[in-house]
Amino acid sequence: MIDQLRSLVARHCESLKRDMAGLEEDIGLIGSEPELSAAQIECAIAKAHKVKGSSGTIGFQAVSESAAALEQALKGLPPLSAALPDEERLGQISDAFARLADLVASLKPEQSRLYDMHFPADMPARPERNEEDFCQRQIGSASSCQI
Template sequence: MSLSKLDVLIAHHCETLKEMMNELTKLYRQGSSSGLPDAHTMGVLHKIKGSSGTIGFMNVNAAAASLEALLQASAANGWERDAYRCEIEKHLMSLENLVREIRPEQSSLFGRKI
């Protein structure tokens, strides 16, 4: 059975998500001089959130949204990085694990006819 064009796109997006996740992890670990994630780091996270939701990976979308909200809340509250570090690390690791194990069949759009 051959894959539909949509299924091929979803499979390609799995690899793209892995690349974006590697970039996000690298950027976050490097950090900025202020301790706050910079606009580029937040942009990569936002792109992971949006693209995963668009292509049907709702668990990745939810994990990215949760991490994004936590980073925004920590910045809004004066960014006491140590106070948020453990929670941020847990969310980041959860997102990393989801993306590392991602398969096209996990998309809610996989196998659909368009």
């Protein structure tokens, strides 16, 4: 089971690099023109939110917190119908993205708090259940149950 978990963590590290490339592209377009900027802001917020959630789940707390900061900076941009964001706000977004990008660039699977998680030796990889008992509890008869 630990090998499967480590493989999941390693795949997450690779997918983060792809996510960051997309975020970088979106953030680079923000501030170029109002209509394009509005669409890119929404897309960037969604991508930052994805990085925040998936990284937190997989055990990369610092990445999750940094992505949350970027998400909040993006959410602080003017409404979609407003003018382009000011230079100060664009600087905050750029700084938040740079911090996140630095974390992701140096990220290694071993840094996840899940990487060396220990499981009880007798823990089955998948819980077993007695189908007949399950049917008895669900419908009161094991004879007509198809699982």
